[in-house]
Amino acid sequence: MLQLSAQDWQAIQLTLKLCLYTTAILLLLGTPLAWWLSQSQSKLRTAIQAIVALPLVLPPTVLGFYLLLLLGPHGAVGGTLQQLGLPHLAFSFSGILIGSVIYSLPFTVQPLLESFRRMGPRPLEVAATLGAGKLDQLFSVVLPLCRGGFIVAATLTFAHTLGEFGVILMLGGSIPGETQVLSVLIYDHTEAMNYTQAHQLSLGLLISAFVVLFIVYGLNRRFEREAVL
Amino acid sequence: MTLALQLTVKRGAFSLQVEHSLPLQGITALFGRSGCGKTTLLRAIAGLDRHADAQIRFNDTVWQQGKHFVPVHQRRIGMVFQESSLLPHLSVEQNLLYGYRRLVKGITVSMLPEQVIELLALKPLLKQHPEQLSGGQRQRVALGRALLSQPQLLLLDEPLASLDQQSRSEILPFLQRIANHSGIPMLLVSHQLDDVVKLADNLVLMQHGSIHSQGSLPQQLLKPELAASGAMSLLYAQCSGIKHHLLQLHIGQQPLQLPAPLFLTAAAGAYSPLTYRLRIQARDIALSLTKLNDSSVSNQLQVSITGFNPAPHPAETLVQLNLEDQPLQALLTKQSVERLRLQVGQSVYAQIKAVALD
Numbered sequence: 377m378l379q380l381s382a383q384d385w386q387a388i389q390l391t392l393k394l395c396l397y398t399t400a401i402l403l404l405l406g407t408p409l410a411w412w413l414s415q416s417q418s419k420l421r422t423a424i425q426a427i428v429a430l431p432l433v434l435p436p437t438v439l440g441f442y443l444l445l446l447l448g449p450h451g452a453v454g455g456t457l458q459q460l461g462l463p464h465l466a467f468s469f470s471g472i473l474i475g476s477v478i479y480s481l482p483f484t485v486q487p488l489l490e491s492f493r494r495m496g497p498r499p500l501e502v503a504a505t506l507g508a509g510k511l512d513q514l515f516s517v518v519l520p521l522c523r524g525g526f527i528v529a530a531t532l533t534f535a536h537t538l539g540e541f542g543v544i545l546m547l548g549g550s551i552p553g554e555t556q557v558l559s560v561l562i563y564d565h566t567e568a569m570n571y572t573q574a575h576q577l578s579l580g581l582l583i584s585a586f587v588v589l590f591i592v593y594g595l596n597r598r599f600e601r602e603a604v605l
Numbered sequence: 606m607t608l609a610l611q612l613t614v615k616r617g618a619f620s621l622q623v624e625h626s627l628p629l630q631g632i633t634a635l636f637g638r639s640g641c642g643k644t645t646l647l648r649a650i651a652g653l654d655r656h657a658d659a660q661i662r663f664n665d666t667v668w669q670q671g672k673h674f675v676p677v678h679q680r681r682i683g684m685v686f687q688e689s690s691l692l693p694h695l696s697v698e699q700n701l702l703y704g705y706r707r708l709v710k711g712i713t714v715s716m717l718p719e720q721v722i723e724l725l726a727l728k729p730l731l732k733q734h735p736e737q738l739s740g741g742q743r744q745r746v747a748l749g750r751a752l753l754s755q756p757q758l759l760l761l762d763e764p765l766a767s768l769d770q771q772s773r774s775e776i777l778p779f780l781q782r783i784a785n786h787s788g789i790p791m792l793l794v795s796h797q798l799d800d801v802v803k804l805a806d807n808l809v810l811m812q813h814g815s816i817h818s819q820g821s822l823p824q825q826l827l828k829p830e831l832a833a834s835g836a837m838s839l840l841y842a843q844c845s846g847i848k849h850h851l852l853q854l855h856i857g858q859q860p861l862q863l864p865a866p867l868f869l870t871a872a873a874g875a876y877s878p879l880t881y882r883l884r885i886q887a888r889d890i891a892l893s894l895t896k897l898n899d900s901s902v903s904n905q906l907q908v909s910i911t912g913f914n915p916a917p918h919p920a921e922t923l924v925q926l927n928l929e930d931q932p933l934q935a936l937l938t939k940q941s942v943e944r945l946r947l948q949v950g951q952s953v954y955a956q957i958k959a960v961a962l963d
Contacts, residue, residue, distance in 0.1 A: 506704030
């Protein structure tokens, strides 16, 4: 039977909040970035693409370590914030949000890039000759034609943030209600030998991750079929 | 209407250099072999590609000069691409209205949706989706969509190239109808002389990345570069009616009779005096010094010889003729020319053995 403590519920809430915020921010930032990557002939493109893909191969601890240095009280960003009378970002929700955004970036950019490439330049050229400006093209052509790419990007980003651990532990520690997300809480429960608690949350995460991926692959198949038509 | 172009493009082995002013009236064909730069030129005119230092002016409007560049969506051009370019997430009707709904206020609407749907016979297709249409139907929708955006210039990039023969013959009459009804100047890119002679009024001949010559289609057809793939002539003839299933045509004062197309004879009396385009292969014309009364060929027209051009085959000559101020050419063997002692200025009879009507 489910016996979740107040601390467990708090962690679930915090995790969902982190996932939603991360997904929303990444869709806003990732769309123009993926668009630029799909269009640009610039020499910078390869370098940017490599940077975007870095979180795929780096250990999360490395990422978390550098972010801690950067956002902490003595870092370039954190230090500046403190001089302005604002709190630094280490061990805070804002801090782990920034970490998540960077960590999940490739999971937003790759599916979008793929769907922009699949669409090709022709639909936009057509729209332009019919009097549609850039923004109009985005809403009347890109969004509907790349709908599949956006849905896949959003779900993958959400799911990947759900499973984030290393970056958060390094950067945020385990402060209940602030940085203690599910994956961190499971770690804490295990450390404290609370196996039943750890079990419940682990199984919950396992099932929800499976459901999300199942939906993504189902959508992928559907949109591929649509693209063939 | 004039399109003034100044453009240099270099891409690897490909180069395009154009510095011309094209008068646009009716359908102007941009004709040349694949790879001669036709499409590159058309895309630059549309504003789809931006080349450095290009200058493009349409009538009094500068589209590109120095840093000034009018983006595609503000040029008010219609464009039909080679392959299907319908937006796949929209129905035929939504595709048709895509440009129409985006018209800037203050533009005079000369093509209404109902008219275009009627003109292109699109009514039965409106609720369908692009993937349900045949190639010819898609191009018809693309054409209607371009027209409804009320373009001041219509650019057609090989609109027939991806179609089979049947779809081609389905769409050709529509293109002619649009040219006649809308009064919108069209620039048609094509490497098929057959399509060009059926449609175009003027022809711009492109070779190796530059404009070789430009002029009215009948005049341009006399160019040896075009004669290489089968010399032919284009005549404009007036029609005064149908008698005994024969179209009664005349060029100037000279009469010409041709079997009337069956759809015309069926609707007897439904004709009106029209101008027909007659395509005549140079090899389907024979010349005689006098009018022949003992020949089965009944279309004999009096012409005068204006010159001789070399033909692709060394034994033949293309004889240039003037028929009531329209150019005509006949393919004869050099031997025949010598035997009849044909000379410039001489008046002879042209026996026309076969004509294609458009």
